[in-house]
Amino acid sequence: MTFVKLQPASQHHSAPNLTQPFPWRAYLLMLPAVGIVGLLFGGGLVLAVLQSIGAIGLLGERQISLIAYQAALTNPEFLRSLSLSLYIAVVATGLSIILSIGLALLLRTAGRWASFACQITLPIPHLVGIVGVLLLLSPSGFIARSLYALGWVQSDQDFPLLVNDTANIGVLLHFLWKEVPFITLILLAVLRSINPAYEMQAQILGATPWQRFWNVTLPMMRTGILSSSLIVFGYIFASFEVPFLLGSTRPRTLPVLVYRAFTDSDITRRAEAIALGIILSVLSLLMIVAYSWLVSRGGQKRQFTKDA
Amino acid sequence: MLRKSFIILVIVVLFLPFLPLVIWSFAQGWFFPQLIPNQWTLQHWLQLVSPTSRVIEGLLQSLAIALITTILSLLVGLPAGRAIGVMEFPGKEALKLFLLTPIIVSPLATLMGIQFVLIRLGLNGTLLGVVLVHLMPTIPYMTLVLTSVFANFDTGYETQARSLGASPLQVLSQVTLPLIAPGIAVGALFAFLISWNEFLLTFFVGAGRVFTLPMVLFTLLQGGNNGLVAAVAITSVIPGLLFLLLASKALENDTTLGGFGNV
Numbered sequence: 001m002t003f004v005k006l007q008p009a010s011q012h013h014s015a016p017n018l019t020q021p022f023p024w025r026a027y028l029l030m031l032p033a034v035g036i037v038g039l040l041f042g043g044g045l046v047l048a049v050l051q052s053i054g055a056i057g058l059l060g061e062r063q064i065s066l067i068a069y070q071a072a073l074t075n076p077e078f079l080r081s082l083s084l085s086l087y088i089a090v091v092a093t094g095l096s097i098i099l100s101i102g103l104a105l106l107l108r109t110a111g112r113w114a115s116f117a118c119q120i121t122l123p124i125p126h127l128v129g130i131v132g133v134l135l136l137l138s139p140s141g142f143i144a145r146s147l148y149a150l151g152w153v154q155s156d157q158d159f160p161l162l163v164n165d166t167a168n169i170g171v172l173l174h175f176l177w178k179e180v181p182f183i184t185l186i187l188l189a190v191l192r193s194i195n196p197a198y199e200m201q202a203q204i205l206g207a208t209p210w211q212r213f214w215n216v217t218l219p220m221m222r223t224g225i226l227s228s229s230l231i232v233f234g235y236i237f238a239s240f241e242v243p244f245l246l247g248s249t250r251p252r253t254l255p256v257l258v259y260r261a262f263t264d265s266d267i268t269r270r271a272e273a274i275a276l277g278i279i280l281s282v283l284s285l286l287m288i289v290a291y292s293w294l295v296s297r298g299g300q301k302r303q304f305t306k307d308a
Numbered sequence: 309m310l311r312k313s314f315i316i317l318v319i320v321v322l323f324l325p326f327l328p329l330v331i332w333s334f335a336q337g338w339f340f341p342q343l344i345p346n347q348w349t350l351q352h353w354l355q356l357v358s359p360t361s362r363v364i365e366g367l368l369q370s371l372a373i374a375l376i377t378t379i380l381s382l383l384v385g386l387p388a389g390r391a392i393g394v395m396e397f398p399g400k401e402a403l404k405l406f407l408l409t410p411i412i413v414s415p416l417a418t419l420m421g422i423q424f425v426l427i428r429l430g431l432n433g434t435l436l437g438v439v440l441v442h443l444m445p446t447i448p449y450m451t452l453v454l455t456s457v458f459a460n461f462d463t464g465y466e467t468q469a470r471s472l473g474a475s476p477l478q479v480l481s482q483v484t485l486p487l488i489a490p491g492i493a494v495g496a497l498f499a500f501l502i503s504w505n506e507f508l509l510t511f512f513v514g515a516g517r518v519f520t521l522p523m524v525l526f527t528l529l530q531g532g533n534n535g536l537v538a539a540v541a542i543t544s545v546i547p548g549l550l551f552l553l554l555a556s557k558a559l560e561n562d563t564t565l566g567g568f569g570n571v
Contacts, residue, residue, distance in 0.1 A: 033388035047421030123548030125505035132325025140340035234412030277417030
């Protein structure tokens with residue numbers, strides 16, 4: 001976001017200059033947040049790794065080996081679960097982004113009540129959304145009943161399976177319903193921060209509406225699109241309750257597979273569950289690395305165009 | 309005109325899943341293929357307030373956990389947001405990205421690791437244990453919102469007040485806090501809702517003993533009493549909608565959301 005910073009009005013005074021303190025003050029201010037997140041998230045991850053290699057155990061047993069990872073990677077379901085998780089995350093994020101760009105552009109000039117109504121799913125718990133989708137899309141759901149009333153289907157057998165189906169349509173629709181308002185809200189904030197002079201200039205120079213969108217507006221939304229994709233993709237890839245309740249029973253997504261292995265009556269499968277969980281975490285961490293690479297690459301490109 | 313009909317279509321689709329929820333919560337024996345139930349009833353709503361359904365208990369536990377989590381993450385997020393938003397220091401971008409990891413990386417492995425310690429500390433299945441793990445997603449969101457608020461905050465006002473003789477405490481209470489109040493409102497909204505809606509973290513660490521509203525809903529969902537499920541679902545939406553309504557003015561303030569567009 002661009003913003004104009006006003007010069008402090010009283011720089012010649014002896015009052016402490018708050019804008020440029022020594023770095024240690026910044027680190028001190030960061031310490032509580034970074035410390036708690038590091039201790040909980042980082043610490044938890046380290047403990048999980050130690051458990052997965054057998055360095056520590058719930059019952060005090062100790063035997064260091066990589067056998068849990070071998071079990072995780074040779075699990076016949078692993079690859080199918082991984083591809084299912086990726087399929088859901090890629091399709092849901094991609095469609096959400098495209099729809100959100102469209103919706104944000106529509107709402108850009110609409111009134112505040114329209115924007116407000118489009119935020120309705122933002123505070124709704126995923127579980128409530130799941131219940132709503134189940135009661136709406138299941139074979140005896142509200143849509144099937146409406147189609148029956150219209151005479152389009154003769155029984156609940158005629159209605160296509162949209163929940164717990166192999167294509168995971170219900171899961172995808174749920175995520176679209178929940179994430180489009182979230183991304184739209186972010187993109188609207190980005191759009192409002194854009195200087196309209198660029199788009200006007202393009203129009204004056206004879207650009208068609210499509211050219212103006214593709215060459216001017218969209219590039220300026222780039223960082224907003226990238227960062228909301230990262231948040232949404234990460235969330236969907238790691239989501240548990242949505243595929244657990246709405247998704248296909250086989251294959252299952254990676255988080256569901258981890259949970260099933262963790263709660264297996266065979267307690268020796270715990271280490272395998274933790275190993276699977278760590279593989280899941282490493283994959284998401286790789287996403288963050290890829291994201292920072294994409295962003296830094298974009299930064300260089302912008303630099304280049306500025307120089308040219 | 310076309311633009312307007314598109315927006316209306318989107319709003320209708322977004323509201324659609326609420327329709328069967330509302331009908332089910334008042335329906336008695338709503339069988340396929342009835343479009344509208346033959347008989348209406350208040351029994352699901354009465355069942356909701358009876359102690360056997362444990363809904364009131366869940367509501368109170370959810371509220372307590374969400375409020376404590378929000379206050380704690382605000383206390384931690386304010387200094388961090390200030391540091392990232394106002395100051396320049398080496399490693400800033402890396403620390404910012406590090407703070408975001410809990411909302412992007414799956415918490416499953418971490419949860420299994422944390423559980424190991426919580427069981428030893430006797431915190432597994434306690435309110436405090438659940439609050440602790442809820443801080444993992446709330447602190448990043450809180451910091452993100454407050455960072456962009458502070459980035460648009462002119463510290464010149466503070467300098468001015470200091471030079472006019474205000475004490476640091478006076479500057480904080482009379483200059484800084486009033487100026488960033490909208491940001492605090494949005495940050496608190498996010499933190500409260502994340503904690504209120506959280507399922508997986510509570511499911512793991514609560515060990516069946518911490519019974520928040522999402523736990524009640526999940527348990528009921530296995531039972532198949534659609535009427536009661538719908539009534540509980542609607543109940544768990546109310547605080548979020550109220551909060552959204554209260555914070556809607558602050559949400560329109562772009563400075564509070566800019567941070568999400570630039571992580």
